[in-house]
Amino acid sequence: MSLLGGIRPPIAVLSVLLLALAGITALSLGRVGDDRIPKAVLTSQQHFAEDGAIGMRASIDESVTDLTRTAELFNAAEPVPADAVLDKISNVYQKWLGTAVVEIKSGKLLAARGENVPLTAIDRSKLGDENGLVPRMVRLPNGETRLLSFALLNWPGEPQKLLIASSGLKFPGISLGGFRAIAVIDQEGHVLSQDGIPEPEQVLTDLQREEVAESNKQLKKFAATAAEKAKQHPVKAKEPGSGGFRGVSGSLTGGIYLGDRSLAGYATLAAPQAGEATVATGLGLTVVAMVKVAETPTGTSSMLFGLLAAGALLLIGGITVALLLGTVQRPLIRLFLESRRLTRGDLTRPVGEPKYGEAARIGAALERLRRQLLGEPADAHAPATPARRRFGATTLLAVCGVILLVWSAPLLLLLNRAGDSVVVPQQIVNDQRERTDTLTDRVRRALNEGHADLASVASLIGDRTKPSEMTEVLEHTANQHLRYQSLYVLDADGRVLARAGDDPRSPSGKGPATEPIRVFDAGTEPVIIGTAEVPGRHGAAVVGEFRIDFLNSLLKRPGLGAVRVVDAQRRVIAGNTGYLAFQKLPNGRLDALVAGTNQKVGMSPRPSGVLYRDGDDIQIAAAAPFVGGGAAKSLGWTVVSWQPASGLAIAEYNLQNRTVLAGLLGVTAAAACLGWMYIVVVRPLRTLADQAEALADGDRRTVLYPRHHDEVGAVVRSLELIRQQLPGQQRKRDGATSLAGRN
Numbered sequence: 001m002s003l004l005g006g007i008r009p010p011i012a013v014l015s016v017l018l019l020a021l022a023g024i025t026a027l028s029l030g031r032v033g034d035d036r037i038p039k040a041v042l043t044s045q046q047h048f049a050e051d052g053a054i055g056m057r058a059s060i061d062e063s064v065t066d067l068t069r070t071a072e073l074f075n076a077a078e079p080v081p082a083d084a085v086l087d088k089i090s091n092v093y094q095k096w097l098g099t100a101v102v103e104i105k106s107g108k109l110l111a112a113r114g115e116n117v118p119l120t121a122i123d124r125s126k127l128g129d130e131n132g133l134v135p136r137m138v139r140l141p142n143g144e145t146r147l148l149s150f151a152l153l154n155w156p157g158e159p160q161k162l163l164i165a166s167s168g169l170k171f172p173g174i175s176l177g178g179f180r181a182i183a184v185i186d187q188e189g190h191v192l193s194q195d196g197i198p199e200p201e202q203v204l205t206d207l208q209r210e211e212v213a214e215s216n217k218q219l220k221k222f223a224a225t226a227a228e229k230a231k232q233h234p235v236k237a238k239e240p241g242s243g244g245f246r247g248v249s250g251s252l253t254g255g256i257y258l259g260d261r262s263l264a265g266y267a268t269l270a271a272p273q274a275g276e277a278t279v280a281t282g283l284g285l286t287v288v289a290m291v292k293v294a295e296t297p298t299g300t301s302s303m304l305f306g307l308l309a310a311g312a313l314l315l316i317g318g319i320t321v322a323l324l325l326g327t328v329q330r331p332l333i334r335l336f337l338e339s340r341r342l343t344r345g346d347l348t349r350p351v352g353e354p355k356y357g358e359a360a361r362i363g364a365a366l367e368r369l370r371r372q373l374l375g376e377p378a379d380a381h382a383p384a385t386p387a388r389r390r391f392g393a394t395t396l397l398a399v400c401g402v403i404l405l406v407w408s409a410p411l412l413l414l415l416n417r418a419g420d421s422v423v424v425p426q427q428i429v430n431d432q433r434e435r436t437d438t439l440t441d442r443v444r445r446a447l448n449e450g451h452a453d454l455a456s457v458a459s460l461i462g463d464r465t466k467p468s469e470m471t472e473v474l475e476h477t478a479n480q481h482l483r484y485q486s487l488y489v490l491d492a493d494g495r496v497l498a499r500a501g502d503d504p505r506s507p508s509g510k511g512p513a514t515e516p517i518r519v520f521d522a523g524t525e526p527v528i529i530g531t532a533e534v535p536g537r538h539g540a541a542v543v544g545e546f547r548i549d550f551l552n553s554l555l556k557r558p559g560l561g562a563v564r565v566v567d568a569q570r571r572v573i574a575g576n577t578g579y580l581a582f583q584k585l586p587n588g589r590l591d592a593l594v595a596g597t598n599q600k601v602g603m604s605p606r607p608s609g610v611l612y613r614d615g616d617d618i619q620i621a622a623a624a625p626f627v628g629g630g631a632a633k634s635l636g637w638t639v640v641s642w643q644p645a646s647g648l649a650i651a652e653y654n655l656q657n658r659t660v661l662a663g664l665l666g667v668t669a670a671a672a673c674l675g676w677m678y679i680v681v682v683r684p685l686r687t688l689a690d691q692a693e694a695l696a697d698g699d700r701r702t703v704l705y706p707r708h709h710d711e712v713g714a715v716v717r718s719l720e721l722i723r724q725q726l727p728g729q730q731r732k733r734d735g736a737t738s739l740a741g742r743n
Helices: 008-028 039-076 082-092 206-229 303-343 357-373 386-390 393-413 426-460 467-480 548-554 588-597 631-635 651-696 711-742
Strands: 098-103 109-114 136-139 145-153 161-168 180-185 191-195 249-257 260-268 286-294 484-490 496-501 517-521 526-533 541-546 562-566 572-575 608-614 617-625 638-644
Touching (some): 008 303, 008 651, 039 082, 039 161, 039 180, 039 249, 039 467, 206 249, 357 393, 357 651, 426 467, 426 484, 426 526, 426 541, 426 617, 426 631, 467 496, 517 631, 526 572, 541 548, 548 572, 588 617, 588 638, 651 711
Antiparallel strands (some): 098 161, 136 145, 180 286, 249 260, 260 286, 484 496, 484 541, 517 526, 526 541, 562 572, 617 638
16 A cells, blocks of 8 residues: 555544644643743843844944044045044044044154043054954953044154044943843953942932842843853854844843842844944943843643643544544445455455445445346446435545534634733833833934034035045945935035935925934935035035935834834834835824823923733834934934734733644644545545446446555456456356357
């Protein structure tokens, strides 16, 4: 018999699948939700740390790029004093704690701004090495860490100078909420910078000081563990099939203090593109975010349900398999044995006929053929009854499918539904709000950085700069910063003096706008334009058009759901998924959330998060307006995010999903095995019944070919042998009739 053909393999596979599914059901539908901290909360801490790592990596790389590009712009212009260099840098950028210009050969400090730069940590003799100008971290005597960035100032005929910028390892615009701490650690697990835990002298009571000490102790433990885990390869550290963050990230569970469990997320600084390396990623830094949450045991099921479901499946599966064995397999094997007996010439015993279906028709035909082999004519026996034709193997398979569906359908549609009473942890709502606020600040800072770049270029374009020189500067800026779709210089009458990138899309014939950043509708997408006036050129300005894809890319963060940037009229400007420019938000609840969030609370609006319940539809949403300073503040934008709670790893939804999965597996196993049986057994069996009846009715010309090497094929071979024997029997009868006539 064929390995995959015949009646036995489908029934055997169905039995094995049902047994395996019963075991899976008993285990997976047992105690779901025993974890005192839902997995969704742990995953949220991981995403929070990833947000911090992305923000820090972007800030460090942007800082280094800005310093290098600014030095190159100075090098392309006429020489200026060191004080003028630092003054211009301070006017454009406020990101560095301290800046300095040093003459490399003599080591003389020519100018300095801000806090003292640790010049003694710089070995000037190694600046010419391959990695001599790579940024480095320096530990100050007070224990703080500074990141030093370097750039060269080269003017013909003057001594070479070193431009130095010092910055702290602080997080740019990370919203911590009220109970979260965040830290930057090195490869050994040492905390280089932290925020969110107050100093002991900042608290009033002994209990608060004890809590601060406990928080610092727990943070150091998390830092040591995260440093070890950060040494993994990013691909090996992730679960199969997971994507998103390109570095190493995860979540940690700590101890309990005063009834609250400490949780942490960690993430390494990773490049935005796979396989790339940036200045920040080479520093070996890891971000650790810690929060304390209350434990909420939410056991949503017990072993009893899983055992009952598994027992019901075993009972129903046993009935189904017994039905298939008794009504399909055994009659078919019996026909196979009876047909072989007839081909061997054993015609003494009548053929045992099954009661129903195609097997009954074939059995009746074999009995008629046995009689014909004994000498009876072809029309001496009545054909199969209509009742046998109506109730066939197809009906039996349908009955078996319905029996299995009795178990699967309730799991798919009725049992363990989450309903409208799902408990969504408040920490998830808080994280949605804080992450949205962090994302808002990231978008605002990106636009401010873009405008600062334009101002930096404008400050170096004097009244004597030629258009060719302007074009060179613009092209250099566009190559270093991919946020711009086009860069150009407009005079007061709106004429383009120089440009780089795509053609300008701002309204032609008009002079530069007075707003630092503005938006207008270009028909298919919003056009975001930054403008920086050129000193001494009578109304001329450097204009940069931001790529809308650059803005959209900032919003792509896992675990936030759908994210939209809306303007003051609550029209969509950008998003992380498909959207139409300047369309409204999808529902009135989100529109009201944005409107309410933009109401001032004290000095400025505050971010807000909310949990909506509309029957079984539970949704988490958050909104955060632009509240920081800079050129982008005047836009009046708001970032809003929302996601269904059903997509979170919460106990009730986990149980519902596992229940549905068990039902789907049951339907799949039944459909696969019964469909397999229909194709390889029932359809050939129906054809065989027609062929057997035709042969019994007297069709001796049709040659019967076995199409399958299984029980059905064996019966076909036997029928062909019988067909070949029947003409001999006919000739014997004819000869006997002629002889009787002569006598």
